Amino acid sequence: MKVLIVEDDPLHRSYLHEAVRAALPECDLVLEAGDGAMGEKLARDHRFESIVMDLQMSPRNGIEAARTIWRERPDTRILFWSNYADEANVRGISRIVPDGAAYGYVLKSASDERLRLALRAIFIEAQCVIDREVRGMQQRSLGHLQGFSETEYEVLVDIALGLTDRLIAKRRNLSLRSVQNRLQQIYEKLGVYDRTQSDGEARYNFRSRAVTEAFLRKLLNQATLERAEQDLQEWLRRHARLTGSA
Amino acid sequence: MKVLIVEDDPLHRSYLHEAVRAALPECDLVLEAGDGAMGEKLARDHRFESIVMDLQMSPRNGIEAARTIWRERPDTRILFWSNYADEANVRGISRIVPDGAAYGYVLKSASDERLRLALRAIFIEAQCVIDREVRGMQQRSLGHLQGFSETEYEVLVDIALGLTDRLIAKRRNLSLRSVQNRLQQIYEKLGVYDRTQSDGEARYNFRSRAVTEAFLRKLLNQATLERAEQDLQEWLRRHARLTGSA
DNA sequence: GTGTGTCCTGCGGGAACCCGCACCTGATCT
DNA sequence: AGATCAGGTGCGGGTTCCCGCAGGACACAC
Numbered sequence: 001m002k003v004l005i006v007e008d009d010p011l012h013r014s015y016l017h018e019a020v021r022a023a024l025p026e027c028d029l030v031l032e033a034g035d036g037a038m039g040e041k042l043a044r045d046h047r048f049e050s051i052v053m054d055l056q057m058s059p060r061n062g063i064e065a066a067r068t069i070w071r072e073r074p075d076t077r078i079l080f081w082s083n084y085a086d087e088a089n090v091r092g093i094s095r096i097v098p099d100g101a102a103y104g105y106v107l108k109s110a111s112d113e114r115l116r117l118a119l120r121a122i123f124i125e126a127q128c129v130i131d132r133e134v135r136g137m138q139q140r141s142l143g144h145l146q147g148f149s150e151t152e153y154e155v156l157v158d159i160a161l162g163l164t165d166r167l168i169a170k171r172r173n174l175s176l177r178s179v180q181n182r183l184q185q186i187y188e189k190l191g192v193y194d195r196t197q198s199d200g201e202a203r204y205n206f207r208s209r210a211v212t213e214a215f216l217r218k219l220l221n222q223a224t225l226e227r228a229e230q231d232l233q234e235w236l237r238r239h240a241r242l243t244g245s246a
Numbered sequence: 247m248k249v250l251i252v253e254d255d256p257l258h259r260s261y262l263h264e265a266v267r268a269a270l271p272e273c274d275l276v277l278e279a280g281d282g283a284m285g286e287k288l289a290r291d292h293r294f295e296s297i298v299m300d301l302q303m304s305p306r307n308g309i310e311a312a313r314t315i316w317r318e319r320p321d322t323r324i325l326f327w328s329n330y331a332d333e334a335n336v337r338g339i340s341r342i343v344p345d346g347a348a349y350g351y352v353l354k355s356a357s358d359e360r361l362r363l364a365l366r367a368i369f370i371e372a373q374c375v376i377d378r379e380v381r382g383m384q385q386r387s388l389g390h391l392q393g394f395s396e397t398e399y400e401v402l403v404d405i406a407l408g409l410t411d412r413l414i415a416k417r418r419n420l421s422l423r424s425v426q427n428r429l430q431q432i433y434e435k436l437g438v439y440d441r442t443q444s445d446g447e448a449r450y451n452f453r454s455r456a457v458t459e460a461f462l463r464k465l466l467n468q469a470t471l472e473r474a475e476q477d478l479q480e481w482l483r484r485h486a487r488l489t490g491s492a
Numbered sequence: 493g494t495g496t497g498t499c500c501t502g503c504g505g506g507a508a509c510c511c512g513c514a515c516c517t518g519a520t521c522t
Numbered sequence: 523a524g525a526t527c528a529g530g531t532g533c534g535g536g537t538t539c540c541c542g543c544a545g546g547a548c549a550c551a552c
Contacts, residue, residue: 011257162455175501208454209408215471225461410508424530430511452510509538
């Protein structure tokens with residue numbers, strides 16, 4: 001059995017190496033990668049089936065790396081090991097995990113024992129192991145109990161990118177009014193409204209304020225934004241070509 | 247001589263402890279704090295004059311902690327030790343460093359030797375040590391060569407918070423038109439303009455787009471936003487009281 | 493069939509925003 | 523003294539946004 005470690009911080013990397021060696025004596029090869037791109041390459045070249053992956057890395061972060069790895073071999077087992085349980089990360093992972101794949105999400109603050117158990121459960125038993133702190137949010141986020149629907153989240157990302165209603169409508173194939181309806185739901189769910197209590201004109205710019213709220217609630221983060229920006233630019237190029245030739 | 251270490255990651259903390267012991271044999275006491283609040287308390291109680299401080303911590307980050315520490319004892323020497331050289335962090339530190347204070351900014355990716363030199367230079371010689379990567383941006387950011395002026399940056403933060411032009415004007419004691427002038431400069435400096443090339447109506451919402459650009463360029467980050475949000479709420483309360491009683 | 497819910501769409505108005513034009517101030521340079 | 527430049531202000535208009543009102547389409551309940 002072989003394990004690949006993808007983690008940019010040298011200290012954390014060697015700690016992980018140690019932990020893997022201790023938890024999995026049946027493991028005879030442990031390789032390390034310092035960023036997402038290198039991780040993808042090693043996973044492909046050596047056909048790793050067990051990977052421990054950090055989330056915040058640059059230039060290529062863990063979610064993007066996991067996406068391409070899973071696209072090539074959907075049965076790869078990946079343990080995500082991260083500092084934070086931001087909703088943006090949880091949602092990002094839920095988007096890319098293939099059906100039936102075994103994966104885990106453990107916080108770096110977890111104890112050695114918890115990490116050991118997770119390593120064995122995922123790589124040996126092919127179980128899913130999600131930290132409780134992460135699990136709670138996952139249900140809130142995916143079950144539509146209080147969270148955002150898929151299209152709402154897309155529109156939220158689009159206004160975070162700075163698009164106009166009209167462009168969002170084009171991009172998502174909606175009418176202008178529908179986009180604005182989504183926006184109103186977003187404003188409501190984020191609690192964006194005029195705090196005007198006494199005087200007549202203390203106001204928020206709803207659109208910008210919603211993005212701020214989303215950031216403060218960790219619904220969005222820099223990495224999500226950067227990824228979305230790339231997608232947008234790529235879409236813009238395609239779209240320009242279409243309408244340009246028409 | 248005594249040194250205080252403020253760092254939330256246990257691995258990094260013990261590595262730092264080791265490094266301090268090795269670099270400063272004349273040091274007879276090393277204490278550790280796991281977050282900003284505890285760091286402030288220890289610094290106050292034990293009158294530390296030499297502190298190594300991580301930047302990204304929660305709930306109270308390194309910049310906030312350093313601010314209160316420096317407010318109480320401006321001659322404290324602080325070495326900031328951080329993963330990133332984001333413009334938001336550099337600008338945040340430049341705002342709070344007292345006149346003549348000795349401080350340093352070293353990246354976590356720096357070699358052991360570089361860290362050792364920085365420790366001795368700051369704590370023994372009271373020099374300022376700034377990593378080259380950080381230094382370059384500092385000049386761009388503070389010298390107005392290509393960067394933002396103070397008021398421009400304030401307005402940028404305000405639109406990132408989702409305020410209307412009118413509220414910004416009130417808060418910064420400007421006329422509405424002046425705020426809009428600042429905004430236009432911001433749009434220009436961030437390169438926000440209509441990418442409309444072929445067809446007539448592909449557009450950005452300038453205001454939101456500017457915030458996005460600022461995030462992508464790391465001019466703003468979550469921590470800055472959270473801090474600014476607190477300031478805003480506090481100002482709102484004061485302002486409401488004033489206009490309410492008027 | 494009738495009710496209830498969710499998602500989509502068009503119309504129209506009032507507010508906020510983007511921005512060109514014209515003017516004033518104060519500071520610095522030649 | 524004249525020139526130049528950064529920063530501040532008022533006016534006016536075209537555009538976008540926010541959002542209430544008034545519907546259609548589809549599903550699932552009673």
